[in-house]
Amino acid sequence: MIQIIADNIISGLGRDTAENLKALREGRSALASSRLFRVPDGKEVMVSLMGLPVEDVPQEMTRLEKFMVECVSKAAHRLDRGLEILKDRSTIFVFSTTKGNVACLGKDDAKSFLWHSSDAVAGYFSNPNVPITVSNACISGVSAILLAKRLLECGLYRTAVVVGADEVTEFTVSGFGSLMALSDQPCRPFDIRRHGLNVGEAVGTLILRRADSADEILRPDGYLKTPQFVTGGAVANDAYHVSSPSRTGEGLYRAIIRTLSVPAGSKAGLACTDVFVCPHGTATLYNDQMESVAFSRSGLGNLPMVPLKGYFGHTLGASGVIETVLSCHFMDEGWLPGCMGYSEPGCYPAPDVSSDVRRTGARMFIKTISGFGGGNAVIKVEKLSEGMFKGNGNLAEIDVIDSFSMYHEGDVKEFLASVYRDGNYSYPKFHKMDLLCKGGFIAAEKLLDEVCDDDSTALVFVNSCASVSVDKEYQQTIAENNFFPSPSLFVYTLPNIVIGEISIRHKLYGEGAFFVQRDSSEESGMKLAADYVRCLLSEGAAARALVCRAECLKDKCIIEAVLLGPKVN
Amino acid sequence: MDILKLKSQIIDALNLEEMKPEDINDDAPLFGPEGLGLDSIDALELIVLLEKNYGIKLSDPAQAKGVFESVNKMASFIEAHK
Known part of the structure; x- marks a missing residue:
């Protein structure tokens, strides 16, 4: 069983979890108007900011890294010998971020790599393992918690420190602006007058630990009164569109029923007194409506909902982590905050959202999240109860079913176009993709059937450069005196879009993960990806996986892909 | 209004690599x-x-x-709002 043993949140509402909870109890929001970030229509923009970082950390650390160090320290201090646990070989750091140090791009490029923050922060705490960086766009936070749970459950580590972090930058604000997704007023999740999201920043830390029997449950002083456990979860893709959510809520519906082990086509039979839901609730027209459809289809429509974006805005890679942390405390303390910004139902079928504080006796909550690339992630967290402990499964053995690789130095765009032409693939959208998606697309064409239509094929990607080529291209569109942010380039600055493109092409509704590691080779990044596939196969979350190392720069490209399945004796 | 220029701007902006301006029908x-x-x-x-x-x-x-109904519609909108 995977126990939640410590946490911390830094946001515009406070620098620890207690301060954040107090603000929510008092109905305060961190959202405020700002002129610090330009948007296409030149208006003020509504954001939530963290303020200034601590200074007693190495000065070469970036603002975001300093906040991450502060956040992890505060969580670790909740534990007996916490800092010692962080140093242990059985402890793994899992980071969740969409754009990390993107503020350094063009100024200090070396720091802008997503793995840079992870290495800096895990290194600061003297952790001996290579940290894992999950970059699955908006679903990263919940993906990272689920990944950590799976790694612990399979016995690869004992403790996992999950850190979700993103800051508000002109890069992301202008990008959401170009997609016309921003509201210049505080956002109104699930409300009839909602018309967009607010970007926010935060850092969240959640420490998880495996307890193999009831005797191993930790009870840290002053922490949750009844221990809580991450007991399930799933990731599913919409296979519909890379930036618009499925109208039928397909991926979210599938992720929910897989999390709850409900057979396809049936609904979960959960009582509103026992369970609440912390939805994504960004307050864009399409996201909230999509969620409402998925909740209704999966039988969650009657459960109390706690959308939190009205307090923090959309904190991107941090949102899944901070919203899970807060939900743990709501369940522990027996209350649910009202939905800030909500007054009148604006989705059909209307989920149970309220602007009032409510009491709850829930013993379980479900956290859901959806994002660009068509990804949806769901986890469930439960209070300790009788008969919870079952034996852990063995780690599945895997075999390579098929493999494909290609390398090129020179004009990568032309090279990928020639491979596309030689393959006679008929998919006009190919030409609109960034180099990373093109590389991944070709690997998938080589190794998968044209139409798979299943949710048992996982897509696991790893690289070192994330989407740096297109990051730089996008940044040129937001230059000081030539400010025309490109919506299509912005979408491709999220590396996991490649998973969305392949899911759409091959109709794949299964698990997906994108890791950004300093070393993506077979010895390190690809080994992590293969280990994760073993976890997925052990859990039954996938029957096979396309694993791909995809480094696609303008002048150099490495594609190494394998199709993995269970070992056949 | 230079329709051909507008078409190549559309092709550029949308990465319609395999298209030429003359492939796009005005209406x-x-x-x-x-x-x-x-x-x-x-x-x-x-x-x-x-x-x-x-x-x-x-x-x-x-x-x-x-x-954005058609290239012609776009061109007349541009003419009207220049």
């Missing part, structure tokens, strides 16, 4: 299966095109539907 729908098969992000990219190349702001996305 054919840009969106939907019979047209160029453009989607919602393409529509947003066309809004950027209007602002960047012609200085026209289209702040209400609902307006976009009519404006």
Whole structure:
């Protein structure tokens, strides 16, 4: 069983979890108007900011890294010998971020790599393992918690420190602006007058630990009164569109029923007194409506909902982590905050959202999240109860079913176009993709059937450069005196879009993960990806996986892909 | 209004690599299966095109539907708002 043993949140509402909870109890929001970030229509923009970082950390650390160090320290201090646990070989750091140090791009490029923050922060705490960086766009936070749970459950580590972090930058604000997704007023999740999201920043830390029997449950002083456990979860893709959510809520519906082990086509039979839901609730027209459809289809429509974006805005890679942390405390303390910004139902079928504080006796909550690339992630967290402990499964053995690789130095765009032409693939959208998606697309064409239509094929990607080529291209569109942010380039600055493109092409509704590691080779990044596939196969979350190392720069490209399945004796 | 120029701007902005300006019919729908098969992000990219190349702001996305019906519709909108 995977126990939640410590946490911390830094946001515009406070620098620890207690301060954040107090603000929510008092109905305060961190959202405020700002002129610090330009948007296409030149208006003020509504954001939530963290303020200034601590200074007693190495000065070469970036603002975001300093906040991450502060956040992890505060969580670790909740534990007996916490800092010692962080140093242990059985402890793994899992980071969740969409754009990390993107503020350094063009100024200090070396720091802008997503793995840079992870290495800096895990290194600061003297952790001996290579940290894992999950970059699955908006679903990263919940993906990272689920990944950590799976790694612990399979016995690869004992403790996992999950850190979700993103800051508000002109890069992301202008990008959401170009997609016309921003509201210049505080956002109104699930409300009839909602018309967009607010970007926010935060850092969240959640420490998880495996307890193999009831005797191993930790009870840290002053922490949750009844221990809580991450007991399930799933990731599913919409296979519909890379930036618009499925109208039928397909991926979210599938992720929910897989999390709850409900057979396809049936609904979960959960009582509103026992369970609440912390939805994504960004307050864009399409996201909230999509969620409402998925909740209704999966039988969650009657459960109390706690959308939190009205307090923090959309904190991107941090949102899944901070919203899970807060939900743990709501369940522990027996209350649910009202939905800030909500007054009148604006989705059909209307989920149970309220602007009032409510009491709850829930013993379980479900956290859901959806994002660009068509990804949806769901986890469930439960209070300790009788008969919870079952034996852990063995780690599945895997075999390579098929493999494909290609390398090129020179004009990568032309090279990928020639491979596309030689393959006679008929998919006009190919030409609109960034180099990373093109590389991944070709690997998938080589190794998968044209139409798979299943949710048992996982897509696991790893690289070192994330989407740096297109990051730089996008940044040129937001230059000081030539400010025309490109919506299509912005979408491709999220590396996991490649998973969305392949899911759409091959109709794949299964698990997906994108890791950004300093070393993506077979010895390190690809080994992590293969280990994760073993976890997925052990859990039954996938029957096979396309694993791909995809480094696609303008002048150099490495594609190494394998199709993995269970070992056949 | 230079229609050919507008068409090459569209091809550039939307990465329609395999198309030439003369392949785009002046009155054919840009969106939907019979047209160029453009989607919602393409529509947003066309809004950027209007602002960047012609200085026209289209702040209400609902307006976009009519404006981007065809190349001809786009051209007359640009003429009317220059």
